[in-house]
Amino acid sequence: MNNFFEVAIFPIPDLVVFPRTVLPLHVFEPRYRTMIEDSVKQERMIGVCHTKKQISSARKNQSIKEALSSNQATYEPVDVFSAGQCKITEKTKDGRIYVNISLQYRLRLIQEIQTLPYRICSCQILEDESADPSRLFQHQADIINLMRSIMEQEAPRELTKFDETAWLKLGPEEFSFDLFKIIRFPPDLMQSLLESTNTEKRLLLIKETLTNGLQNAKI
Numbered sequence: 001m002n003n004f005f006e007v008a009i010f011p012i013p014d015l016v017v018f019p020r021t022v023l024p025l026h027v028f029e030p031r032y033r034t035m036i037e038d039s040v041k042q043e044r045m046i047g048v049c050h051t052k053k054q055i056s057s058a059r060k061n062q063s064i065k066e067a068l069s070s071n072q073a074t075y076e077p078v079d080v081f082s083a084g085q086c087k088i089t090e091k092t093k094d095g096r097i098y099v100n101i102s103l104q105y106r107l108r109l110i111q112e113i114q115t116l117p118y119r120i121c122s123c124q125i126l127e128d129e130s131a132d133p134s135r136l137f138q139h140q141a142d143i144i145n146l147m148r149s150i151m152e153q154e155a156p157r158e159l160t161k162f163d164e165t166a167w168l169k170l171g172p173e174e175f176s177f178d179l180f181k182i183i184r185f186p187p188d189l190m191q192s193l194l195e196s197t198n199t200e201k202r203l204l205l206i207k208e209t210l211t212n213g214l215q216n217a218k219i
Contacts, residue, residue: 009119011077016190049081136172139203
């Protein structure tokens with residue numbers, strides 16, 4: 001498999017997503033509507049990523065019509081993000097686009113090959129290092145117990161949907177990504193987890209965060 005891809009970049013502040021997730025988005029900026037149309041037509045993946053900083057700000061007090069006809073704030077993307085194919089689910093009469101992005105790969109940005117009207121970058125798959133599976137599965141079991149405890153306290157109605165057996169059947173790397181379908185940490189912490197290529201360290205940090213009862217971890 002070719003580990004390098006050309007990917008269109010969609011930077012969204014404070015949004016960190018993991019592989020094996022389907023992300024619905026509402027797209028209204030002209031440049032990103034163009035990016036969606038081009039990417040679907042050319043079967044190019046879209047990378048959805050957290051941001052390092054804001055490069056330029058949006059004009060204040062815009063009407064909806066003005067927002068639909070002009071680009072908004074511009075951001076510098078982080079170097080590690082998830083990417084996948086995009087499917088358009090709806091187009092509105094005023095030009096907005098609703099999409100689902102099926103995130104498949106965790107990628108590292110290697111080189112920018114197009115800047116305007118939107119970024120396209122050459123990216124490489126980011127893979128985990130090898131580790132002792134017995135320790136990983138123990139961490140996984142510990143985290144599942146913590147998840148159950150949090151749900152008992154914060155979302156007891158969701159317990160009936162919590163299938164511990166299915167979670168235990170996942171491989172540790174898949175598990176360390178999939179659990180973010182139901183829990184959330186602060187964006188910078190989630191970005192650190194996404195960037196980590198050591199499965200055990202990632203699981204240990206997740207376990208530590210849940211054990212400490214981080215207030216921003218919500219189910």
